[in-house]
């Protein structure tokens with residue numbers, strides 16, 4: 386093993402929404418920073434049918450298998466590369482609702498309170514929206530959280546046909562469609578490579594090593610600090626040394642790294658005296674519902690339309706249900722290709738059409754519902770195999786959202802019969818391999834028996850170890866997690882800057 390002769394101030398492991406943002410925040414401080422990512426640089430995927438076919442061949446699945454509760458292997462849909470999962474995301478960058486930070490009664494239980502509130506995150510959400518160039522419009526969304534400032538860029542217009550027509554029809558039904566906040570730059574969707582890593586690398590105090598998979602964290606003999614970060618860089622094994630170590634591998638892989646690094650002082654995994662590392666995995670319930678059109682659309686338009694009228698419930702259901710957004714043109718939709726049953730369902734309704742025609746005659750809607758933290762939903766090792774044990778909860782709320790939305794779509798179709806061809810709405814739920822919205826395996830809090838990280842996202846038990854990705858979430862909310870991961874990285878960045886100032 387090669388022992389690197391540098392002593393870094395900070396090592397950041399992972400360059401996704403968390404790690405990529407944090408290095409951007411710390412770069413101007415002059416701190417000596419090493420960034421390690423197991424993946425390499427990747428092209429931003431273009432958005433043609435060819436990619437839909439590529440996604441079906443699982444290009445953006447990890448080159449490794451995990452196992453489910455029954456021990457069956459699956460290939461997770463998660464991206465290893467500079468930018469992590471932000472390389473394949475849609476760039477819908479939403480703040481959690483103000484009430485999401487409070488304890489909320491759901492039909493299946495309580496979504497726990499965060500010890501930091503919407504007001505604590507607000508300045509960092511504003512900073513995050515600037516950094517990721519979020520385009521949006523306040524005022525239309527009935528669940529809009531407090532904004533100190535408006536979005537830094539104006540909203541992206543809907544595709545005139547069919548999304549603008551649908552938006553108008555929804556408003557006629559007394560719903561409140563709104564423009565989804567979207568991160569968009571010169572090169573298309575912003576991601577943590579172009580908003581984070583690339584500008585950080587302009588500073589000579591920042592070094593990035595790609596194809597650098599971190600395998601173990603080593604502590605000092607007392608277990609109070611991480612002393613060494615062991616990684617396989619290309620074909621060589623290295624040991625890197627640093628004052629501060631930040632794990633930002635994504636919720637599942639961060640927990641896996643801590644568990645795998647167990648030693649005499651941390652026999653159940655690093656920082657796992659509470660037994661909470663890997664537990665309370667959440668990944669939201671995601672379903673897609675399809676509407677069939679009478680004529681073709683481009684298949685290439687962005688996600689722009691959101692509906693939150695049922696976020697907190699409905700007239701006959703007093704519990705939160707969730708968030709709805711259009712899928713964007715289906716030729717652009719990575720997750721769509723994760724729902725093969727839906728293609729067979731559409732095919733059976735339009736038997737004479739090929740893949741491209743099916744996709745361009747369809748509009749997809751994504752429905753997402755908060756899942757509740759459950760200690761039995763967890764990541765752990767069985768032998769050397771990573772196992773993801775996850776049972777869906779809060780499903781009635783999600784089903785209600787789906788059926789309520791199908792009713793709305795039927796009304797839209799009745800109001801605009803020339804646009805739609807058939808009153809059929811195939812639906813598909815996401816398999817275990819879709820871990821896009823993974824969160825919560827190392828939650829933060831002030832009680833070391835119930836949480837892994839303190840409120841600065843520093844491990845309760847290890848003085849120089851931080852976890853700065855989606856792991857810290859105590860609850861998942863029903864909006865996509867990306868902007869909260871980014872805002873939190875900026876917040877922890879401020880804390881680290883203060884820590885180095887002493």
Ligand SMILES: Cc1cc2nc3c(=O)[nH]c(=O)nc-3n(C[C@H](O)[C@H](O)[C@H](O)COP(=O)(O)OP(=O)(O)OC[C@H]3O[C@@H](n4cnc5c(N)ncnc54)[C@H](O)[C@@H]3O)c2cc1C
Pocket residue numbers: 398399400401402403404421422423424462463464465466467468469470471473474475476477478479597598599600633634635636638639642719720820821822823853854855856865866867868870
């Ligand atoms: C298809 C898709 C669409 C999505 N769309 C949206 C959206 O529109 N809006 C939204 O808010 N969210 C979206 N998400 C979710 C969003 O991408 C994630 O919430 C976010 O990227 C999480 O950031 P992270 O830092 O936790 O982890 P990641 O972004 O997953 O980054 C983890 C990084 O760690 C690296 N890594 C892992 N293990 C190791 C190791 N052992 N050693 C070294 N490096 C390691 C990986 O290569 C990766 O770069 C989407 C996700 C997917 C998959």
